[in-house]
Amino acid sequence: MKKDFKYRLNRKSKRLTVIFLLVSFVLILLCNYYSFSGFLPAWVISLLVTTAALYILSIPKYVRVTDSTLEIHCMIELTNIPLQNIKNIRQIDKKDMKYTAPLLGSYGFFGFYGYFYDFSKMSFVKMYASAWENFIMIEDIYEDTYIINCSEPAELVKLVEKNRESLVAAIAEAKASEEASPAF
Numbered sequence: 001m002k003k004d005f006k007y008r009l010n011r012k013s014k015r016l017t018v019i020f021l022l023v024s025f026v027l028i029l030l031c032n033y034y035s036f037s038g039f040l041p042a043w044v045i046s047l048l049v050t051t052a053a054l055y056i057l058s059i060p061k062y063v064r065v066t067d068s069t070l071e072i073h074c075m076i077e078l079t080n081i082p083l084q085n086i087k088n089i090r091q092i093d094k095k096d097m098k099y100t101a102p103l104l105g106s107y108g109f110f111g112f113y114g115y116f117y118d119f120s121k122m123s124f125v126k127m128y129a130s131a132w133e134n135f136i137m138i139e140d141i142y143e144d145t146y147i148i149n150c151s152e153p154a155e156l157v158k159l160v161e162k163n164r165e166s167l168v169a170a171i172a173e174a175k176a177s178e179e180a181s182p183a184f
Contacts, residue, residue, distance in 0.1 A: 003159055005063045005150035007130035009111065016108025024048045052109075059110045060128040063148055065159050068167055070138070072128050072148060074113070079128070081140060083164040084171065088139040091153050097135060100125065100147075116147075 009017075027048065031041035057076045064071040070086070072079040103124070105114010111130040118125050129135065129149040136153050138146040150156055 001067060003065050005065070005152060005156050007060050007062060007111065007128075007149070008151055010131035010133065013108055013111050013131055017110055020052075020109045024052065055106050055109050058106070058113055060113055060130060060148075063128075063150055063156065065156065065163060067163055070160055072146070074128070079126075079146070081138065081146065083160065083167050085140045085142070086138060086160065086164055087141050088137075089157055089160050090137055091157060092135045092137045092147070094133055094135070096120075097132070097147075100127075118145075 028041075028045050031044045035041045057074075059075050061073045061075065064073060068083055070081045070083060072081075099119040100116050101119065102112075103115045103117050105116065105127065106112060111128075112132060113128050114126075116125050116127045117123075123145060125137075125145040125147050127147045129147065131149060134149045134151065134153045136148050136150070136157060138148065140146075
């Protein structure tokens with residue numbers, strides 16, 4: 001069974017995206033106006049276009065929960081987290097994200113995604129969020145931390161926990177039947 005949870009931009013993300021695009025456009029116009037010729041405008045334009053293109057390629061689209069994995073789909077990137085590897089999944093409040101800052105990623109340009117640093121826990125997290133609300137923290141057995149969001153966080157947490165419990169039970173049953181069968 002597959003269930004998709006869509007990402008939806010809120011007003012803050014939309015405003016930050018428009019501000020970034022307007023500032024980029026103004027910088028390009030200023031470089032072209034004040035520099036008659038030369039390499040500076042080309043470098044600035046190339047840097048802005050490349051940065052925007054890299055951000056656009058990493059925009060999160062939706063989260064899919066299957067019977068065995070939690071998949072985070074971005075424009076090009078796909079992050080698979082096997083359910084049996086999830087140690088802890090829980091909703092976290094907006095105030096718990098107060099001391100989280102971006103290291104390499106977007107803060108508002110079509111969402112909040114990339115590598116962030118959590119100063120309260122002194123740890124790195126990988127974030128896939130479209131809005132600064134409805135957060136879900138996922139910790140796996142390899143000590144990796146993911147923070148995602150969706151419009152129905154409680155439903156996503158319940159579905160992951162239910163699918164994880166049934167998967168772990170099926171794996172334990174398969175191991176028990178394997179041990180009970182005679183080896184040749």
